[in-house]
Amino acid sequence: MTAIAPSLAALEDRVQHDLLTLNWRAKPWLSQRLLEGQPVIDVLIVGAGQAGLAASMALAQQGVQAVLLDRAPRDYEGPWATTARMETLRSPKELTGPALGVPSLTFRAWFEAQWGAAAWAALDKIPRLQWMDYLRWYRRVTEADVRNEHHVTAVRPRADGLVDVDVRAPAGSATWHARRVVLATGRDGLGGPQIPPFMQDVRRALWAHSSDVLDYSALAGRRVGVIGMGSSAMDSAGTALECGAASVDLIARRAAMPTVNKSKGSGVPGLTQGHHELPDEWKWRIRHYINTTQVPPPRGSTQRVSRHANAFFHFGCGVEGVHEVDGALHVATTRGTFVFDFLILATGFVIDWAQKPEFAAFASCVRIWGERFTPPPGDEDRELHDSPDLGPVFEFRECAPGACPGLDRIHCLCYPAALSHGTVSGDIPAISDGARRLASGIAGLLYREDVQQHFATLQAYAEPELLGDEWTPADTARRVLPTTT
Template sequence: MTSTATPSCTAPAPPSPLTGNPASAPPYPPGAPGLAGLAALEARLAQDLAWLELPPPAWVPPSQRDGLPVLDVAVIGGGMAGLTAATALRHLGITAVIFDQAPAGFEGPWATTARMETLRSPKTLTGPALGLPALTFRAWYEAQYGVPAWEALDKIPRLQWMDYLRWYRKVMGLDLRNAHRLSGLRPRGDGVVALDIANAEGTRTLLARHVVLATGRDGLGGAQVPAFVNGLPRERWAHSSDVLDAAMLAGKRVGVVGAGSSAMDSAATALEANAQRVDMLVRRADIPRINKQKAAGNPGLVHGHQALSDAWKWRFRHYINREQVPPPRGSTLRVMRHPNVRVHLSSPVLKAEMAGDEIHVTTPRGVIALDFLFLSTGFRIDWFAREEFATIAPHVRAWHQRYAPPSGDEDQELHDSPDVGPAFELREKTPGACPGLARVYCFNYPAALSHGAISGDIPAISDGARRLAEGIASALYVEDIDQHFARLEAFSEPEVFGDEWADRLA
């Protein structure tokens, strides 16, 4: 049943940090501070916030439409990007409510579909800390395990990163409503966006002045699934982003399409589940070896990419896409330590079909018989593939409507990327055709062509969140300028009282 009443649910109690969870964190080393150290860190963080006067008092005038209260900002997605965006908004005195469809503590891919042992980013990156030293992963880790343990750590264990994000949510006091799924999004011409939010009680319509889509890699489309699997039974293949019980791969002959990070993670998952054999099918003549993105990671790119010409933006992003990011060395060694894996170079899949109970995969180098196929083929941008975006899909302006690359530099990902504005706001394909579309913000990976990689990956997520929050703060202030001026005129708190100079009057 659909209702237009405001939700009766309240934000769930934040989960406790799972620092002692053996599935996600190592036991405390002897002499490590443990939970006492974490409590001390939380006290320090609280003091830092107090010294910085964060968060400031709320300043956005409350509003209503159709008898409903209107949220300042609704953030869709409670993963790293959503948490950072909501915190940046809160630090500007703006109320943000986060909605995530996952159960509490399982937002994002880290504890669900991700299969790497550790993160790929250097452990020293400050990520979503927003300039607060006590909010960094390093501070969280050292507080519990000590400095020697930090110095011995190579990369951040994936499930410990999830524990850190759970702690981040708790200490930042964020309003994150789990098991709430966006099922509809309708910008209106009267200064609000209507959101249909579904939960266990049904679907309700909420209103927000601004909506941030912090929906991850696949959040503006879905998995990129090649056509060659169309004739295969669905239970015989999976995309690397699918939830999968790895135990079902035991004894199977598994093929993995691709050679990037997710391909290595998928291959390792199969091998560690006792697959009989893993064949990696790589279309290139060699696996990429140099991570070109490392050369582009600097404050100049973070703050300067947005100011580049369209040609330079395309040239940078297309070059990185063309060269491809290699799989991490650790992930590759995780696979290659198994004797029953083979890498087939120059082997794009030409055809995949059932032959009895086997999958026969045809490549230029022959036919390989398999029992299961993993697709590590990335993601696509396709607004029409998501029912929640049905209203806005025909109106979102993409980069191919803005820029035509030179012949030979075509790139489907960049072609489909949304052409977003200075604060990540969506733009209309035809001005005036979808009033209010600019109240929806794309704070996820597909914004990289417009802004650089500051809205989906760990290195510059804080910079992106600040840019987003500052843009929304500016828009809110301008929209309410009459009320702010009226408040200025009505302000009557005296600074001096007249008695200061009473005996000095001539």
């Protein structure tokens, strides 16, 4: 383990003092529950990436202890050091991410403690792997209770106020019990990669999704095709080119590259705080507009690709079919047929419960927006239609009363919450807002559930504020007017 730089050690002292003066780790106020001799976890968070860590820290401020389960080995939670391939983050460096309003917990404080203010001023965007190093530090200094290599294999709501969570870990398999479960499972939190129908019969060895773990060095000297022209397409294409691909052709159905990131135009505090209370029509209208105008890839990511003479951008090429011919892939499009040795699908993600078998016990009972709202003709949107209709604390709702008792004890703090709550459930800009909303809401729900017990505690409270020796009773008769008869 490497030694901590003196300035970073000083920052860590500052963090602990800040948390002390803010009384951050509030005194625990929930009674420990047992079920068949096994402790019941107050809040179990599935996922220890930036959303899970922020949620854990926000709950600690409320005096609620959380346990985080993550399937990845320690220090490899989330996509940053595994499947993400951008050189830098796409967000401005000034955004405070999961710091929850604590200055000493920001990336900037962590960066300046090691490299100084001048280096910060010279920094353009945050390098991806440096962000991962920051999250590793954040986990350590916030003392998050993360259990790595713990694979959640089933989540089963119960009718008695608990949720059973089946977990496979190095020590063996077991069923955990929790009062609340938070799904902090990322961009593909309720589904997985979107695979177009034209790939159905294509041999798997000849293609990958941009989110797959892939050894890009194996693409050296090969003709590579990339379906898509968004951020992940640029990241995949740039990585393939830097690893020596003979050529990379990016294929897009769209007629031209979008140049304006409309989602940036919605990033104001009012929308962050007020989206959940908007009428359904406005929620749908805003999210659908962002979806249909499409988000362009970052300028730097695009230049990373275009600096290579063997990179080719093709627009207006709707894919009509993909077939293997003599070990190569023939990709038929509306503008002709391309020939590739390997194909990368940068086709995004889809809400698809079938790709999350661990949620099978409740998936069919979740109410979705398609059951809540019918958009005007022409504004149909499959992603929005399939998004869960969440309550004010990110909780799932039943599609019909009684369909799945206990379903509302599962909270969705991942990307599909965007239509119900706005983009506060995963992206860097407003992740602290989402974590605080979740934590304060869960604290209130737990108190309400235990109100009888808390009232009994109130009645039994007997710590004296006064001991009886702080005053001397006066001779009142000597201090009042004489009584007349």
